[in-house]
């Protein structure tokens with residue numbers, strides 16, 4: 388059996404990259420053992436152009452956001468499955484000063500495309516605390532990552548392109564040209580193994596800075612039409628369920644839900660929303676974040692033909708499409724990788 392590419396990992400990174408390779412006419416085989424890590428499956432799935440405490444445009448915002456919505460919408464048509472939910476994010480203001488600041492920013496060219504509306508009076512007041520109104524974002528929403536990954540996996544399975552197993556590093560043998568993996572001959576291998584690249588013999592030297600995160604699933608009779616987001620996000624995912632998250636933990640890097648995270652999330656969500664709910668589930672995962680908060684993309688310095696597409700950190704949904712497209716163009720000799728994401732920036736560590 389032969390293919391041009393062997394992809395290891397079918398989370399958001401591996402799936403979106405495989406899709407781009409296939410659309411570029413390449414042949415691909417994917418190896419994924421779904422029980423190894425679950426960051427993509429538990430992710431909130433938010434895509435949000437203006438983020439953080441300082442509420443700044445996310446890094447590379449215009450490039451990422453001009454591509455990601457049409458990309459996922461096309462993929463929905465292709466897979467005949469709905470997973471992109473284009474819903475405004477609503478961020479209540481804390482003060483009149485903040486309201487004024489956003490009134491001014493909303494007419495600036497760089498912010499205007501991402502602002503749908505500014506509420507200067509309390510709105511949806513029976514649902515959310517917002518005495519000074521709030522900011523309604525555009526080009527925002529969430530990707531139902533579980534539905535997306537499942538649909539893409541089914542597509543791979545139906546085309547016999549998926550090997551469901553733990554990738555065995557000892558079985559990857561270099562040939563004169565390319566590699567042999569258990570009888571499968573490929574030209575290149577691309578690791579999209581998420582946080583497990585931290586233990587990957589080819590890439591463990593990269594400065595990952597993994598971050599555990601937890602989410603709660605709430606049941607309520609109230610289903611907001613927007614995503615509330617201040618200190619915590621509350622996403623109406625339908626069927627009476629809200630997803631609420633998330634936490635940031637740098638020490639205990641495991642996928643075990645904790646009472647501490649539950650309490651922290653409940654405290655924050657109770658400050659934000661006014662309606663009653665009950666907690667019905669809790670999930671934890673580990674984000675493949677990096678020291679400089681930029682992705683890790685590129686070819687190994689000495690192991691030619693071995694590549695990585697990883698380090699999507701807290702923003703896998705918005706980073707994956709743009710950088711998968713860039714990597715595939717790069718592999719075709721059509722485009723250079725951005726210096727900020729190219730792993731060459733860390734070659735001195737090898």
Ligand SMILES: Cc1cc2nc3c(=O)[nH]c(=O)nc-3n(C[C@H](O)[C@H](O)[C@H](O)COP(=O)(O)OP(=O)(O)OC[C@H]3O[C@@H](n4cnc5c(N)ncnc54)[C@H](O)[C@@H]3O)c2cc1C
Pocket residue numbers: 395396397398399400401418419420421422423424425426427428429430431432433434552553554555579580581582583599600601602632633634671672673674675697698699700701702703704705
């Ligand atoms: C609580 C939480 C909330 C989050 N919220 C958001 C959000 O709102 N928006 C957002 O954009 N991002 C969010 N993220 C981050 C997002 O989940 C990540 O950026 C993204 O999932 C990374 O995808 P990945 O494909 O690189 O890694 P993963 O999802 O970990 O995928 C790696 C895949 O490779 C497989 N694998 C690894 N090693 C092997 C091996 N040796 N053999 C076989 N298979 C292997 C794993 O089983 C897995 O299927 C959140 C993360 C967490 C934990």
